[in-house]
Amino acid sequence: MDVSQLRACTSTRRLRSIHALLIISGRIRDVFFPTTLVSLYSRLGDLRSATLSFAHTPNKNIFSFNSIIATYIHHGLPFDAGRCFRSLLLAGPRVRPDEFTFPVALKASLDLSYGKAMHSLVGKLGLGWNVFVSSSLMHMYSRFGAVRDAEKVFVEMPERDSGAWNAMVSGFCQNGMAADAVRVFSAMVAEGVRVDRVTIASVLPVCAPLDDLLLGVAIHVFAIKQGLDVELFVSNALIDMYAKMGCVEGARQKFDDMLDRDLVSWNSIISAYEQAGKPHTALELHSEMQNSGVQPDVLTLVSLASAVAQSGNALSGRSVHNYITRRGWDTDDIIAGNAIVDMYAKLGKVELAQRMFDRMPVRDVITWNTLLTGYSQNGLADEAIDVYETMEQSEGIRPIQGTLVSVLPAYSHLGALQKGMRIHAQAMQIGLHSDVYVGTCLIDMYAKCGRLNEAVALFEKEIPRASSGPWNAIIAGYGIHGYGEQALRIFSQMELEMVKPDNVTFVSLLSACSHAGLVDGGQRCFHVMQTKYGIRPVVKHYACMVDLLGRAGDLDAAFGLIRTMPIEPDSAVWGALLGACRVHGNVELGALASEFLFKIDPENVGYYVLLSNMYAKTGDWDGVNDVRSLAKRRHLQKTPGWSSIEVNNKVNVFFTGNQSHPQYENICKEMVILLAKMKSLGYVPDYSFVLQDVEEDEKEHILSNHSERLAITFGLMNTSPKTSIKIFKNLRVCGDCHNATKFISRITEREITVRDSNRFHHFRDGICSCGDYW
DNA sequence: ATAGGGTTAG
Numbered sequence: 035m036d037v038s039q040l041r042a043c044t045s046t047r048r049l050r051s052i053h054a055l056l057i058i059s060g061r062i063r064d065v066f067f068p069t070t071l072v073s074l075y076s077r078l079g080d081l082r083s084a085t086l087s088f089a090h091t092p093n094k095n096i097f098s099f100n101s102i103i104a105t106y107i108h109h110g111l112p113f114d115a116g117r118c119f120r121s122l123l124l125a126g127p128r129v130r131p132d133e134f135t136f137p138v139a140l141k142a143s144l145d146l147s148y149g150k151a152m153h154s155l156v157g158k159l160g161l162g163w164n165v166f167v168s169s170s171l172m173h174m175y176s177r178f179g180a181v182r183d184a185e186k187v188f189v190e191m192p193e194r195d196s197g198a199w200n201a202m203v204s205g206f207c208q209n210g211m212a213a214d215a216v217r218v219f220s221a222m223v224a225e226g227v228r229v230d231r232v233t234i235a236s237v238l239p240v241c242a243p244l245d246d247l248l249l250g251v252a253i254h255v256f257a258i259k260q261g262l263d264v265e266l267f268v269s270n271a272l273i274d275m276y277a278k279m280g281c282v283e284g285a286r287q288k289f290d291d292m293l294d295r296d297l298v299s300w301n302s303i304i305s306a307y308e309q310a311g312k313p314h315t316a317l318e319l320h321s322e323m324q325n326s327g328v329q330p331d332v333l334t335l336v337s338l339a340s341a342v343a344q345s346g347n348a349l350s351g352r353s354v355h356n357y358i359t360r361r362g363w364d365t366d367d368i369i370a371g372n373a374i375v376d377m378y379a380k381l382g383k384v385e386l387a388q389r390m391f392d393r394m395p396v397r398d399v400i401t402w403n404t405l406l407t408g409y410s411q412n413g414l415a416d417e418a419i420d421v422y423e424t425m426e427q428s429e430g431i432r433p434i435q436g437t438l439v440s441v442l443p444a445y446s447h448l449g450a451l452q453k454g455m456r457i458h459a460q461a462m463q464i465g466l467h468s469d470v471y472v473g474t475c476l477i478d479m480y481a482k483c484g485r486l487n488e489a490v491a492l493f494e495k496e497i498p499r500a501s502s503g504p505w506n507a508i509i510a511g512y513g514i515h516g517y518g519e520q521a522l523r524i525f526s527q528m529e530l531e532m533v534k535p536d537n538v539t540f541v542s543l544l545s546a547c548s549h550a551g552l553v554d555g556g557q558r559c560f561h562v563m564q565t566k567y568g569i570r571p572v573v574k575h576y577a578c579m580v581d582l583l584g585r586a587g588d589l590d591a592a593f594g595l596i597r598t599m600p601i602e603p604d605s606a607v608w609g610a611l612l613g614a615c616r617v618h619g620n621v622e623l624g625a626l627a628s629e630f631l632f633k634i635d636p637e638n639v640g641y642y643v644l645l646s647n648m649y650a651k652t653g654d655w656d657g658v659n660d661v662r663s664l665a666k667r668r669h670l671q672k673t674p675g676w677s678s679i680e681v682n683n684k685v686n687v688f689f690t691g692n693q694s695h696p697q698y699e700n701i702c703k704e705m706v707i708l709l710a711k712m713k714s715l716g717y718v719p720d721y722s723f724v725l726q727d728v729e730e731d732e733k734e735h736i737l738s739n740h741s742e743r744l745a746i747t748f749g750l751m752n753t754s755p756k757t758s759i760k761i762f763k764n765l766r767v768c769g770d771c772h773n774a775t776k777f778i779s780r781i782t783e784r785e786i787t788v789r790d791s792n793r794f795h796h797f798r799d800g801i802c803s804c805g806d807y808w
Numbered sequence: 809a810t811a812g813g814g815t816t817a818g
């Protein structure tokens with residue numbers, strides 16, 4: 035019986051029989067044998083036998099302890115490893131930890147103070163000279179975010195091997211200090227230290243955060259020269275680097291060149307295609323992976339869920355969910371759970387996202403964000419806000435950047451200024467108020483909640499403006515308030531500051547121009563976008579242009595643009611044309627636009643209403659009835675119009691013709707007085723906005739009962755003179771009410787702001803900021 | 809007889 039026989043054992047069964055012989059012969063009392071058995075059992079995966087062998091070892095020496103500690107660590111049991119380490123310390127003066135003990139035992143440290151205690155023990159035992167020990171200390175420090183301590187160990191090391199340098203490189207990498215990592219890597223190369231596969235695999239992931247493809251390529255070339263590019267870990271890191279730099283072809287090339295691929299290789303290439311917005315290729319690769327016999331893990335499924343979300347295939351979504359559930363990953367792995375919530379949200383299945391959320395045993399801030407974003411992106415602002423408010427009350431969850439970025443648009447959407455301001459305060463508390471993304475949302479929120487000045491102040495003084503986001507937000511802000519000239523001025527400033535505009539910039543600009551009736555300016559932007567910036571217009575740009583030309587009355591040009599546009603017009607484009615036809619009374623073209631709209635977007639009631647309005651205006655009651663019966667056949671109901679006004683912190687909501695408000699009688703009396711004054715100043719009711727075929731008196735009554743009129747009159751009665759009045763309307767403001775509000779603002783000497791579903795109207799002294807391009 | 813490190817994610 036000798037060591038070679040022991041080592042040759044490839045099964046626990048064989049090992050156990052030799053173990054029995056050792057016991058029978060009594061040689062087990064030689065500490066050498068049980069200790070060897072510990073590591074052999076461990077290597078064969080028999081943790082129980084390894085543990086027993088250690089327990090029955092007489093006169094345990096340092097080899098015994100080192101073996102059992104390593105065994106526990108390799109089996110992912112740091113707690114047990116720590117327990118053994120402590121018993122080693124208590125084992126008496128004959129057995130002391132050595133340079134083999136620490137590299138393993140340090141992995142059992144659960145926090146920084148434990149690690150520091152280990153470090154001082156290393157000092158006391160005089161083991162700091164050993165590169166393995168010191169490198170392990172560096173890893174320990176890096177793991178707890180104390181890179182500076184790791185660096186100190188590194189600097190004080192008497193000699194450093196590649197492993198020590200690697201520890202420094204990866205320490206910086208894992209703590210997000212990409213530049214330092216690259217610095218150490220370069221020094222390593224400069225000093226002629228041998229760079230190995232670990233070095234390359236550690237340094238490659240920093241290229242993406244540094245946004246430095248050139249660096250990535252340089253490292254790749256370096257790896258090829260050293261013959262390291264064929265290493266599995268290096269290849270995998272290269273695939274990921276190319277993918278993250280937006281270079282799927284590079285990733286694919288590397289993947290195809292590989293002789294053997296492991297799970298990580300497949301996961302990386304699948305996620306590469308998913309992140310490049312090519313979900314179908316990702317899904318194909320997944321089946322290829324299964325055909326090649328590689329079993330997917332959680333990460334594979336996480337990428338798959340994102341790919342499915344992009345592909346929009348709800349059925350595959352279901353099967354991905356089932357697969358994850360069958361393995362129990364949906365509740366065991368928070369990332370998998372989050373991925374499912376996200377997938378359902380992106381597929382528009384918010385109820386299923388909510389159900390998954392409810393089933394999750396543990397939720398982190400990402401889980402909350404995902405659900406919140408799901409509601410927000412699916413247009414359910416109220417639900418999004420509910421999620422946020424519930425999150426605030428749950429233990430241990432603090433909002434992060436993504437949370438604020440998701441919840442702010444919900445407040446913007448509802449015009450909830452007070453709540454939006456609370457988020458602003460919270461952003462300040464967590465130091466995110468100057469963050470570009472949060473800041474952009476704040477600009478948007480203030481602008482959409484009627485505080486354009488606040489938005490401008492943030493833009494001017496607070497938010498970094500090197501990227502297009504904040505610029506787009508402030509341009510859009512000026513736009514919805516009708517300040518087209520300012521929007522154009524900001525754009526010039528943007529060009530001056532060399533900030534590159536993107537397609538969103540031009541959507542904001544074009545809609546700003548259309549709101550202000552700046553036809554020339556808009557056309558110039560549309561031109562500049564293509565010639566100077568090489569941005570090909572997307573359908574949204576065309577919708578803005580049709581709106582711009584149409585509202586200004588050039589329906590021929592608007593229709594001409596639709597006919598010549600190189601991409602398929604969508605409902606927004608035809609809707610813009612229909613709206614323009616309504617304003618300018620072109621029934622024929624309006625009917626044509628409606629035909630398309632009823633096909634593309636048959637569920638949207640708004641278009642039926644617009645067309646029937648047009649017929650009503652010309653007195654074509656047959657036309658009105660046709661449209662109405664069409665809508666009825668499709669089981670569509672007109673969205674009830676409502677307006678709200680906040681007085682003394684109480685929100686008052688008025689529906690059209692709503693007589694249930696406690697002050698309704700008084701509002702009517704006030705309205706009669708007001709109407710007389712308005713008429714004496716030249717107000718003529720525009721009955722074309724009355725959609726019913728009724729007598730003139732009745733028409734006047736109907737107009738006076740429009741929700742915005744009720745809300746304004748209520749506001750006049752319940753606020754002190756000279757103060758401004760702010761109204762919110764869920765649909766577009768009625769044309770006659772718009773005209774009436776101009777008179778009201780003059781008569782009452784009040785500033786009146788109406789925020790409708792489209793934009794702001796600021797009325798002052800008989801004029802509206804929109805210049806009647808509403 | 810015992811030792812360190814590296815790649816993929818919501």
